[in-house]
């Protein structure tokens with residue numbers, strides 16, 4: 001079953017029929033909110049809003065382990081994650097959709113593995129390619145079928161937040177090879193890999209990253225909202241196509 005992890009601007013999914021909501025509990029605590037199960041085009045889908053229904057949970061306080069575990073317990077085998085990001089690479093301006101292929105993790109202090117604690121065996125996952133190649137291809141194919149232009153590949157630098165970055169931090173990230181910056185990509189992707197789930201992301205560029213383009217001197221948070229609202233309509237279409245595929 002496909003799971004959709006919605007980020008800022010995607011707290012629910014239209015076109016989901018026969019829905020039922022379940023309040024899940026896991027050994028790692030509670031997920032960000034109730035899981036919504038339903039069907040899109042006859043196929044079962046489960047949806048979870050990463051920041052909670054009321055968008056009350058900041059990126060560094062999301063219980064990523066509970067979210068991934070709850071989706072797995074509900075029967076998910078693949079997770080399409082939606083996240084808003086800032087664009088570092090010049091072509092990645094506001095409104096651009098990207099299916100990233102790499103990650104750099106700048107977060108700290110987050111519970112980032114299932115393999116710790118009493119009785120847990122030390123386990124190292126391979127994370128050379130952090131996203132599922134199969135699911136990335138399916139997302140790109142769904143986008144193509146919708147006639148939506150989506151960039152294939154980009155390196156997603158995950159910062160701690162909730163504050164946005166300084167221009168110097170973005171310049172450093174660019175030197176590191178990051179094309180996008182967001183706050184929720186990790187440890188989510190690694191946990192999905194640990195849990196044996198296919199995982200890929202659709203990154204929605206909301207703004208130029210700090211110091212870039214029209215964010216040369218500041219990031220306008222007002223402008224972001226309009227861009228995200230519009231882009232999420234396109235993302236919804238892609239997800240509906242993906243679910244039915």
Ligand code: HPA
Pocket residue numbers: 084085086087159164165181182183206207208209210
């Ligand atoms: N930085 C980090 N996360 C973000 C940004 C940004 O500029 N825009 C949207 N999410």
